[in-house]
Every structure is written in structure tokens, then in C-alpha cells.
Amino acid sequence: MKSSAGDHEGAATAFKSFTEIRPDFYQAHFNLGRALVQLGRDREAIESFQRALTLHPHHVKALTQLANAHKRLGNLDEAVRLSEKAFELDPADTSLVITLARILSQSGRYREAVEVYQKALEIKPDSAPMHYNLGNLVRRISGDAAANPHYVRAVKLDPNHVNALINLGITHRRDSPETALEYFRKAVALEPDSLTALYGALSLEQRYCDFDAREISHAATLKALEGDAYRSLIWQTAANWIYESLFAPLPWPAIHILQRHISKLIDEEIRVQGSLPEQVPSAVASNRRLRIGYLSPNFGSHPVGLVTLSLIPAHDRGRFEVHAFSTRPGGSDGSEAAIRHRDAFDTFHEIGNRHARDAAAYIRSQGIDILIDLDGYMDNTSPPILAFRPAPIQVFWLGHGGGLGLPFVDYLIADAIVLPPGEERHYREAIVRLPDIYHCTDRPPIAGDCPPRAHWGLPDDATVYCVFNNPDKIDRQAFDCWMRILKGVEDSVLWFSPFRQNSNTLLSNLRRYAERQGVDPARLVLSERVPDKSIHLARIRHADLMLDTFTLNASSTALDSLWAGLPLLAMQGDRFSNRISNSMLHAIGMGDMVCADLDEYERRAIELGSDPSARSDLRNRLHDNRDTTPLFNVERFTRHLERAYETMWSRHRDGQPPAPFDVPLMR
Template sequence: TAILEKHDRSQFEVFAYSYGPVEDSPERQRFTQAVDHFIDIHELSDAEAADRIAADGIDILIDRKGYTFGHRLGIFARRPAPVQVNYLAFGGTMGVDFIDYAIVDAFVVPPEEQENYTERLVYLPDCYQPNSYRPKADKMPARSDCGLPEEAVVFCCFNQTYKLTPRIFDCWMRILRRVPDAVLWLLHPDAATADNLRHEAAIRGVDADRLIFAPKVLQAAHIARHALVDIFLDTDVVNALTTASDALSMGCPVITCPGHSFVSRGAGSILRAMELPELIADDFHAYEDLAVMLGTQPDSRAALRKKIAEKMRTAPLFDTARYSAHLDRALLEMWRRYAAGQPAEPFSVPPLETSPRS
């Protein structure tokens, strides 16, 4: 929403088409106020929605669902806009001929991967994912409020449990064996999954009580409790994305080990834009050793938290105005090429020399 609010209105008129559930939340209210036109199309068929979009004279139509649940790609298949873009929600190619561009960065999708995309790749200079400060609870929780030991080293992963794999769980258990005063804080899954994780921990020689499960709370309270964490451990096949940004915004270091796919490289992109490359491990041996080093060296953790606090003010990751300016440049270049009769081609957006940080 912050990006929508910052689009250059001398260059853009912003339409939003909603086909999701109708709700009256503060987030939706802010979103509707951030755009020039908000149109609810959830009762329209794909053909009717495409006709409405075409009638509105949309130049660039951006898909925010990909192949995720509830998508309406049938609208895009009807080509209601001359330029159509895959952006943010789907980490990979759509594999169709009616999406012209995908917005990425050079870390999540290296240029040599263009041959695997039907879209032409548009490279933003920092991170493909927009990041802004999300509201946190006014009152910060104590460890005792969350069932955490006061003196323990707290590793956490607040990713959804579908992102857990045997490989990453094996790695986490080795870390706990090497840092004997540590616990692992996870989002509370269903009861059967929690029991399975405890059982698997015990099989790997780790006391099941060292796995602690965080109950579901309101978003602001969830973000605030990252302050109680010493180290966030990322998953492997599908990375933390907004979850990684939330952790960093509360001063919590995030350790990741990038894979070869878009969704396994997102946290690395975030850390690069936060200017914290030392938290990107080359392999899982390095990932494990880095976690153990931070888990056993309080001074190193303190120095890293200090660095994160500094980077919150100076690194590109949370510079919403900079990101929005880069995105505007990308969209304008897409339109310039179309208007000139040129085919869609890959291109990179040059970074701003000075940042309009806000």
C-alpha cells in the first residue's frame, strides 16, 4: 500500500480491481484511499471483468496473484491491456504468452535464467520486494509472556510449516545440539503437526521441550515479539519474505542459504538490500556454523544488532520512496517501448544516485 501511495501522480493514474472477499478492515480502507479508482469485480465473470478493464483504458495491467489460490488469470488471458506484468505474488514464470514482463532483481533471478521465463525480465536495482515499516504493538512483550526461557538463546522460524523440509529440520536440530542452552520458537501449527515435530526432534537427540510454539496473535503483536528472538533461521526450498523483513525491522538477524529457484533466493535478496551479505551462507554447513557462532557469542550478536539498527536508517531495503521511484521508472520504460512499437525485451532500471528516502 505504501508503494501505491507514492506513485508519481503526474505520471500515473492508478486503478485497483478487487475480486477477493469484501471486508471492512483498516488495511483495506487504507488501500482504497491509496489508489485513484477502486473497482470491485468479484461478481463479474472473467470476460466481463476484462471488458471493464479495457473500457477503463488501462495501459499496464499488473497481476498480483500468479497461480496462487483464487487467481483470475482468465482475465489476463483476454488481453484487456496492451502491457501485462507478473509482479510480486508469484515467484517464477507464468509460462504463458499473455504476460509480457516479470519484475525481479538480479539476485532472485540471475540474468542467465531469462531462457526459463516466458516473460521478459525487468530488474530493479535493490530488491524486487517492496518493504515498509509495519505497525507493531505499543507494548513490547517479555519472554515470560511468550513462554520463553529468560536466559536461553532463542532461535526462531516464523515461516509457515509447509516450508519446513527434512533437510532444514535436520540442520536446526544439529544447531540445537551444538548450542545446548538454545530453544527453537516456531509458529504453532495444528496439534498433529506440533506432535510430529516434537517426535522428530526427539529422534534427532533434542529434548522435545526445546521446541516452543508461538500462538496466533494480531499482526502488530506478532511483529513485536520478534524483539525477543536472537536469531531467525530461514527455510530452504521456500524462503521467508515479508517474514524476514519483519524480523529485520525488529533488529533480529536472519540467516539464509539460497537455492537455485526464485522462491529459495528471496531472503538473500532482502539481506543484500539490507547490506548484510554476511548472513547469506554459501551452503548448509556454513549456515549451521554461522548459527552456532551467533548462538554461542553474545558479543557477536550484539554487534550484529547494532549494525542492523544502523542499516535500518541507511540501507535501501526499507527506503520506500527509493523503491517506488525505481518501480515507476520500470513501468514507464515498459510503456515507452510499447508506445514506440518495440517488442518487450529484458532491461534493468538504473539505481537512483540520491535517495528521496522517507
């Protein structure tokens, strides 16, 4: 009774007393073990389950509990042996099948796990849970397409199988996103507080700029996070939600809850896999080069890869040895940027096909002093590697706005605009502020020749506003504001960047919302994607003004605009993620283009759209500032970043813990 009421300590005491009175009663030992499990005392629980099995060798539940306890302690071989014994005793018990298969999977024995399900399905072919779990395994081994029939079968057997519907959404997301959205919405209808289903729905509604549906899903998410729905999330989905909060903001308490949940689950995975041997500090010569490592799946044609192209060769090789650790499965994306990165690093390591523990051990074997994660929660390849502590100092920088909030990340690199003094309380990392700007830049070539406006579908004599941001960043507030701007400037148009797949659905939604605001949908212009970035940069110059988004700013897109000479109008933000363009504009001496509020943003956009002379003055200022201000001064930025690394290392070498500091301005 005490255990069922939640008093596990009282239950353990009661069952312990009972075993002393009746040491031959196997059920008392079993119940004591279960109470100890609830208290997190697995080693003691193992003793109780073993006593129960001595008295009752065929006690299937005791075997299963014992297997799970060994699994949690990382004794996977013993866990497999015990699970196999339980499975032999009752091969038709779905829970036993799933337990054995999961433990085999955690041991890396995926094909054996598949065989367990196949054997069990011969006995119980109509088990939706087993078809679902088999689908998960097949997906890991052979990919989405191979897994789909198993998920479809699970849903056919159990139309209310929420997880199978969610996984059908996940497996269709890339190639058939509209079908994926249908699956996610079905799952939400069945389980309105499923944060996994809500994430799938919201992220796609955002991609398509379906503002009405997006706001409903966002409200449902906030409601679900008020309770404990997050507890059912795997760590990757919790991480997805933190990344999604850049686009659809979550309150700080919810973000902190998700961060703690991620930390707890990753810690449990490490206990199962076994941590790396503790690093023994070694004497380090003060004059040797620091070994820094950059960790990312995106050393290629990705915004992170592109903006770091000039940084890597700019590092002072007399003071730094620079390594890349690519977590991209299957290696390089084959782009020109990937080739340049491979040549720029002192050593380029492919670790994308290694398990997290193996990847961490490999990084440690390279003697890396400072490991800089450039990914964070974008692709979720870094956190499980960082958790094994492969380097004595671990840093998050650049991948996305904000921090990770994980105990194994020591520093977060920022600046005084994106993360002003007083906001450190929101971050677990020690904050390092660079003096000019936290974001690095590249200086890519711009094509000399570019087709005229008409080639891109733009009127020759119109005022052209452009929004070349990822459409995921567009929300109703920004779009409604832009429509008012168009109505305020006669014959103006809004030029959108090339969208991803299913552009028709996206553009249809935007035109529908434009019409609702009383704007002719034909004033929204979409141009095709241009594979040659130099031509893309050249065509940007056909626009008159770039309008930034509000919730998540432009970053690499803002840099493209400013480098090409196109003025950018932004609005003051209240978080790291919506202060990025503010930081960039100040670093290029154009801080007056950051508006205090929505009214000023709208008013200035209309004024500039109506005044060619004012726009010309802005372009001239931008042209003059480009080569004389810090934003595109790669060498100056690199020296500041290197000073940050050296300060971190100096503290570590002196036995001091990570602590916040500001890097002084270097002339």
C-alpha cells in the same frame, strides 16, 4: 482402421472417398466427422455430422458430436439445442446427460443443468457419475457443504470413484483437513499417478510437516510427471502444481509442460466464451498520466496486501493514475489493511463476482495501460482474466517466486539476485530487473510495550532461534539442520510462529521428528497468534536469531524480522524462490548473513547462538542499516518501479515488442 491406429489424416481421406462413392451412407459421414474432430477441423466436421443427421435424424451420437463441435467453436446456444434433442431421444444415457449439463453450465445456466441431472436420476438413481457431476454443480451454486452428500452417494455407489474421493478431499480441506487427507490418500491408492489426488495429499502432508509421507508423495509426483498424466488436469490444478513446486520443487521441463498445458486449456475456454474485440491502438499523448492497474484478491490482511500498503500512496500522482482491481469474491476482507488500500488507490474496483471475460472487458473499459498481476498461481483468479488481454501491457510481479510462463504475460519483475543473468531461458516473460531489490516493503508500527519472554513460553536465559515462516516451507533438510543447531547450543530453543488450524497435529509431528533426532521435544516452542501486528513485531525482538528455510525463503516474514531488528540467517539458493531472503539481506547491507552451503549455515548458527557479543554487534548493524540502505526506502523503490513501467510503456508506444531490460540505479 486408420483412425483407430491414430492416422486421423488417412482416416479422413478414406472416409471422404467413401462418402463420394456412397453419399447416402450416414455412418461414413459420421466417421468422417469424427476423424476431422481429431484433426481439429471442427467446422468441416460440423458439415459431416449434419449430413449424417440428414440421412439419420435420430442418430444420437451424431447429435452429441455435433453439439460438442459447436461448443468448442463457442456456439453455445446451438450446442444446448442439439444436446437437448439427443437427451430427449435417450434420457437414460449417462454420457448424454453429462454432455447436456456441461454445455448448460458453460452457458452459465447452472440451475437448468441441475434439473437435467435430477430428471435423469429419477430414471437412473444409482448412477455414480451423475451424482458426482450433480455434486460439482451444486458446489458451484451452493458451496462445499451442499455438494458433499452427492459425492458421498457417488462413492457409496462406486467405492473406486477417484474423482468423487478427490472432491470430498477438496470440500473438507478447509474445515476438516485431516479428513480431507484421508480422502486424498484413498484416491492415490486407487490411482497412483493421479496428479490431482497427489497434489491434495502432498500439500496437506506439507502443511503438517509429515516429512516421511511428503517425500513419498513427492517421488510419486515426479514419476507421474514423467508420463502424460498431466493431460487429465484441469488448468487450475496444473497451476496449483506450479505453485506447489515452490515448496516441493519440480524439474524445469515439468514446469514448462504444465505451463503449456495451462495455456492450451485457457485458450480453449476463451474460444468457447469468445475473445474480446481486438483493441485498436489509439494515439496517446506522451504527457498524459499512465493508467496502471494492480490485479489481486489480496488487498487486505494478506502478505501481498500488507507489503504494498506504503507503495500505493507513494506513486507519483502527477505521472500515474493508480487503480486496484480486486478479484476477491464477495469483496473486502474488512481488515484495517483493506480499508487503507481502498483509500490509497485513485479508484478501487470490485470485480470478484464477475466471470473472467466480463472482468477483462470491465478492466479494458477503464483504459488501463499496464496491468500488474500480484497473484499469479496463488489463487488462480488472474490467469483467465489476463488471457483476454484487457490491457496492452501485462506484468507479473510479487505474488510468488518465478514467472507464469503464459503467452499473455509480457513482463516479469525481478532483480539480479533472485533471477541472475543467464537464467532467462527458464522464463517466457521478458525479464525486468530492478536495481536494489524486486520486493517492496512497508514500514509498520512496532508496539512500545510487549509482554516478557515468559509470556510467550520462552526461557529467560536461553538462546532463542525462531522460525516464523509458514510451516509449509519447512522440509526435512531444514528441520534436521535446526535440530543439529539446537544440539550444538546448550539450552537453546526453537520458537515457531502461530500455525493455522490443527496446530496440534503439526506440532506433534515436529516434536516426533525432534525426538527422533535426539532433541527434547520441549525445546520446540509454539506461541499463540497475535491479531495486533505491532505487538507481533515487538515480540519478535525476544528472539536472538531468525533461521530461514531453504526451499522457499521467507519474504514478508523476513521483512518483519529485519524491520523489528532481528538478524536473519539464510542460505544461498538455486532458484528465484530460494533467493528471496538473499536479495533482502543484500538490500539492507547484511549480505554476509547469506551462507554458501548447509555446513556454513549450521556452523554460523551455532557460533552466533553461543556468542551474545556477536549477536549484539549484528543487531547494532541492522539498526544502523535499517534507515540508510535501500530495503525499507519505499520512495526509492517506488521510483525504480515507476521507471520500469515507463520504459515498458515507451517501448509499446514506439511499436516495439516486450523485451528484457535493467532499470538503472536512481540516486
